Amino acid sequence: MNDTGVTYKDAGVDIDAGNTFVKMIKPFVKATSRPEVISDIGGFGGLFSLNASKYKNPVLVSGTDGVGTKLKIAMMADRHDTVGIDLVAMCVNDIVVQGAEPLFFLDYFATGKLDPAKGAELVKGISEGCVQAGCALIGGETAEMPGFYQPGEYDLAGFTVGVVDREKIIDGSSITVGNKLIGIASSGLHSNGYSLARKVIFDVMGLGINDTLPGLSQSVADALLTPTRIYVKSVLNLLRDFRINGIAHITGGGLLENVPRVLPKGCKAVIRLDSWAVPDIFRIIQDAGKIDMAEMHRTFNCGIGMVLAVPEKEADEILIRLSGLHEKAFVIGEVAKCDAGTESVDLI
Known part of the structure; x- marks a missing residue:
């Protein structure tokens, strides 16, 4: 407190620190710019x-998300340079599944006391x-809330926010019986199931x-802070x-x-669990926690971060293309017929 009375800084909000923070992040923001x-x-x-002239009938697609309790891991490890990737991934991966190209991004960062670094x-x-x-990262909000x-x-x-031509929106309505299901590998837990993972690993x-x-040549921090894979450029x-x-x-709900969520009426997904190798981190968590297989597949991605429903005749070519894009991908099943109202996933 000074002689002129209580200041905002005395109350816990440092405007000067906020200004320093803005100066520090400008180069990072500039690196994301688009024309x-x-x-x-x-x-x-x-x-x-x-640039609406690029589209016949542009439709804006928006998405929002957070990182969840994965942030707890970042705080425990005092490593904060990767959870921002997770934040972007959880949003842009959600809108690219509808065929949308992400255009710009905004963030909200809230803390009790701002540490500019x-x-x-x-x-x-x-x-x-x-x-x-x-x-492009075009803005955001930093809230210091003591x-x-x-x-x-x-x-x-x-x-x-992204954009897609109306005629190119992907909503699953064209999925038919016999379509092959291609799974693209995840990079790990991504940003889901961390409350269960933390309970098993720490408790x-x-x-x-x-x-x-145990069973990995990684520390807990390294394994749990592996960033979520961003599939946007590969899918586009x-x-x-x-x-x-x-x-x-494949986010919360596995x-x-x-x-x-993308299956039309009268269709179900049949997924073969032996069609890909489940990463060790999932098996370690399952074994240590004695977790039921259904619970695993409802909580974690179990090694598959994105699932594509494609015509059978194009599946092999798509796998080749994905390999060229440095993605690991597998045919993990197919679409089968079911009674309307019973759309589901059969794990076999």
Whole structure:
């Protein structure tokens, strides 16, 4: 407190630290720019000029998400440069499944006391995610809220907007019986199931954040902070040359709940569990926690981050293309007939 009375800084909000933070993140934001961006960071809103002439009937597609309790792992490990990638991934992967190209991204970063260096690490990750997705980081909000978060804690949320021609929207309605299901490999847990993973690893197994996971040559921090894979450029590449009838992003709910979201009436997915190798991290968690297989597939992606429903005659060519795009992909099943109202996933 000074002689002139209580200041905002005395109350816990440091405006100067906020200004320092903005200066630190400008290079990261600039690295994501696209030609359509017509504003600089620091304005009241981000400006993006949509080139509508590229589309016959453009439809905007939006998505929002967070990182969940994976942030707890970042805080425990004091490593903050990758969860921003997760934030972008969870949003852009959701809209590309409808055929949309992500155009721009905004973030919301809230903390009790702003640490400009830590915040810059977070934005560095967000910037890297935007580069991987090909979208521009055009703005965001940094909220310093003393007393609302415990020391060192923070939260992240993200928002993206993309565009797709109306006639090219992918909604699963063209999926037919006999379509092959192609699974694209995940990079690990991505950003789902962390409450269960944390309970098993820390409570049941009794491990610390820097301990080595039994059966892996990785520490707990390394295994759990592996960033979510961003599939945007690979999927958009496929859409230029192949017919993709439906796409499911395998997030919370796993294969059991996400694949049926794109199935039309009278269709079910039949997935063969022996068609891909489940990464060791999932088996370690399952064995240590004695978790039922159905619970695993309803909670985690179990090694499959995206599922595509494609015509049988194009499946082999799509696999070749995905390999060329440095994706691991497998035919994991097919679409079968079922009674209307019973659309589901059979794991065999």
